[in-house]
Amino acid sequence: MTGSADRPGGPPRTVVALPAALRRELFAPGVWERLRAVADVTVVDAHSDRGALAAALPGARVLVTGWGTARIDGELLAAGDRLELVAHTGGAVSPYLGAELFARGVRVTQAGAAMARPVAEVALAFTLALLHRVHRFDHALRSGLDWETASVAPPRHEILDCPVGVIGASRTGRAYLALARALGARVSVYDPYLTAADAAELGVRQVSLDVLLAESRVVAVHAPALPETRHLLGRRELALLADGAALVNTARSWLVDEDALIAEVRTGRIDAALDVYDAEPLPLGHPLRSLPNVLLTPHQAAATVQGRLALGESTVAEIERFTAGRPLLHGVGAQALDRVESAEASAVEASAAEASAVEASTPHPHPRTEL
Structure with missing residues (x-):
């Protein structure tokens, strides 16, 4: 841990509870210097160690959290006697913050908006791969089928004039539909909270969930994981x-009944591309791993170099607004705790951070300033 006590009248003491490898991914050198220019920074490398965090919090006005940071509950909040702002470098805050934080009036901001573009690009990549059956051809050739047999696949389609359905006009959903429309897709959206004016501005057609499922060649899921969206797509809907x-799902497995999806794709009737699963890591013997009509990635849709740096930029910009007395752009209230984030998802994010630490220990031709 490095840093000093908050100086009266000086910049707010800010605890950055992130390991070195993750800090390097999130904060470009210039962005880190911007943070140091407006804050008296204390770094806690052992970010999951509650004792280390408790020792750093007294006197701190700002806390920066990320994947794997210890949950800020009443006990740790008691140590943060002057805490005014928690700036989370990820999206969902529910795994890391307790209701006590909001009850005490601590402001909270998160950087989820920065994840929209990379996740949307992966969803678009999934869409194109599924339309052209790239995953089926790849599986056939890798499994040893002869050339002629491997060339057999269901009809392929272009995205131009393709009926694409988007479930959820979230930030990621809007980024995805903009990309799909730019390539000529005809986009329909199901979102009970989307107004007719917003739909018109987005250039999409509003439809019911049943109509969207029945009429779309590709359905992309971008709804939030809330109690009411549990298994939004079940056996009846998938049928x-x-x-x-x-079906494309880069959001949360919470939204889709995985057993029902497995049953449907096993028939070969539909294809799917998934970045999220009920069990993460996905077990080696899981049926999804062997199906030729399913494209899989290990919950990595948001983990681009540019995306990670955008998270850091967003976080520092919010702290700059806070220190200048300006309104936060990405502040969230207690309702953010309603988002359902599984323990498995949190574990995956933590293991990804650990993997980054291993990668960061390898020498690079252009070393970056230590953060």
């Missing part, structure tokens, strides 16, 4: 998909 249709 509405047309033969040859495809």
Whole structure:
């Protein structure tokens, strides 16, 4: 741990509870210097160690959290006697913050908006791969099928004039639909909170969930994981998909009944591309791993170099606004705790941070300033 006590009248003492490897991914050198220019920074490398965090919090006005940071509950909040702002470098805050924080009036901001673009790009990549059956051809060739047999696949389609359905006009959903529309797709959206004016501005058609499922060649899921969206897509809903249709899920497995999806894709009737699962890490013997009509990635949709740096930029910009007395752009209230984030998802994010630490220990041709 490095840093000093908050100086009266000086910049606010700010605890950055992130390990070195993750700090390097999140904060470009210039962005880190911007933080140091407005804050008296204390670094806690052992960010999951409650004792280390408790020792750093007294006198701190700002706390920067990230994947794997110890949960800020009443006990740790008692140590943070002067805490005014928690700036989370990820999206969902529910795994890391307790209700006591909001009850005490501590402001909270998060950087989830910066994740929209990389996740949307992966969803678009999934969409194109499914339309052209790239995953089926890849699986066939890698599994040893002869050339002629491996060339057999269901009809392929272009995205131009393709009926694409988006479930959830979230930040990521809007980024995805903009990309799909730019390539000529005809986009429909199901979102009970989307107004007609917003739909018109986005250039999309508003439809019911059943209509969207029945009429879309590709359905992309971008809804939030809330109690009311649990298994939004179950057996009945998945059965509405047309033969040859495809499902893209880069949001949360919470939204889709995984057993029902497995049953549907096993028939070969539909295809799917997934970045999220009920069990993470995905078990080696899991049925999804062997299906030729399913494209899988290990919960990595947001983990681009640019995306991580955007998270850091967003976090520091919010702290600059806080120190200048300006309104936060990405502040959230206690309702953010309603988002459902599984322990498995949190574990995956933590293991990703650990993997980054291993990678960061390897020498690079252009070393960066230590943060």
